[in-house]
Amino acid sequence: NAGVMQNPRHLVRRRGQEARLRCSPMKGHSHVYWYRQLPEEGLKFMVYLQKENIIDESGMPKERFSAEFPKEGPSILRIQQVVRGDSAAYFCASSLAGGLTYNEQFFGPGTRLTVL
Amino acid sequence: AQKVTQAQTEISVVEKEDVTLDCVYETRDTTYYLFWYKQPPSGELVFLIRRNSFDEQNEISGRYSWNFQKSTSSFNFTITASQVVDSAVYFCALSEARNNNDMRFGAGTRLTVKP
Numbered sequence: 376n377a378g379v380m381q382n383p384r385h386l387v388r389r390r391g392q393e394a395r396l397r398c399s400p401m402k403g404h405s406h407v408y409w410y411r412q413l414p415e416e417g418l419k420f421m422v423y424l425q426k427e428n429i430i431d432e433s434g435m436p437k438e439r440f441s442a443e444f445p446k447e448g449p450s451i452l453r454i455q456q457v458v459r460g461d462s463a464a465y466f467c468a469s470s471l472a473g474g475l476t477y478n479e480q481f482f483g484p485g486t487r488l489t490v491l
Numbered sequence: 492a493q494k495v496t497q498a499q500t501e502i503s504v505v506e507k508e509d510v511t512l513d514c515v516y517e518t519r520d521t522t523y524y525l526f527w528y529k530q531p532p533s534g535e536l537v538f539l540i541r542r543n544s545f546d547e548q549n550e551i552s553g554r555y556s557w558n559f560q561k562s563t564s565s566f567n568f569t570i571t572a573s574q575v576v577d578s579a580v581y582f583c584a585l586s587e588a589r590n591n592n593d594m595r596f597g598a599g600t601r602l603t604v605k606p
Binding site for chain 2: 408410415416417418419420423430431433434464466468479480481482484485487
């Protein structure tokens with residue numbers, strides 16, 4: 376059973392370009408979470424999605440960032456018009472369920488975004 | 492609000508020494524989960540342990556042990572007889588049962604084990 380997959384593992388963008396980060400959850404998992412890790416810091420929650428729904432985006436910057444988890448295909452974290460401060464590692468996690476019932480989050484290997 | 496504090500930013504030890512990484516947490520929830528993750532230089536997150544708030548029993552796994560003390564809101568991690576391969580950043584994290592979508596991570600402790 377493959378774990379959480381993220382691609383690309385490394386992404387380089389110039390300022391002003393768009394970055395698209397993909398996350399394929401573990402088989403059978405319908406809940407996806409995105410976290411950002413700035414250099415020398417811990418991970419910070421960004422957004423929680425179920426298939427076709429955003430459940431909690433309280434950690435997501437209000438502008439330039441968006442996330443989706445379509446019925447078919449991976450979850451996408453999109454960053455428009457990237458700036459140098461967006462350089463970070465972006466981790467995706469998935470769980471079997473979510474909400475009030477505890478379900479362990481399994482983390483992917485992360486995508487390292489570098490903005491030149 | 493939930494919060495995790497790892498006061499030790501960096502620790503350096505010599506191989507075979509024991510080392511303890513501190514973690515102090517804050518939560519208003521009575522049901523919560525505590526975690527430790529290892530992040531080696533390659534960057535991925537390696538799950539080490541999960542503890543729920545009702546289980547204060549300490550745990551030992553090989554050279555790793557964890558001391559959970561609800562009275563002091565601490566969940567410390569000890570590596571016995573450290574090895575160079577233990578060099579990594581270690582994160583403590585907290586997840587509240589009523590909002591387990593949002594795992595809160597500490598800032599991490601960078602452990603360097605010198606030969």
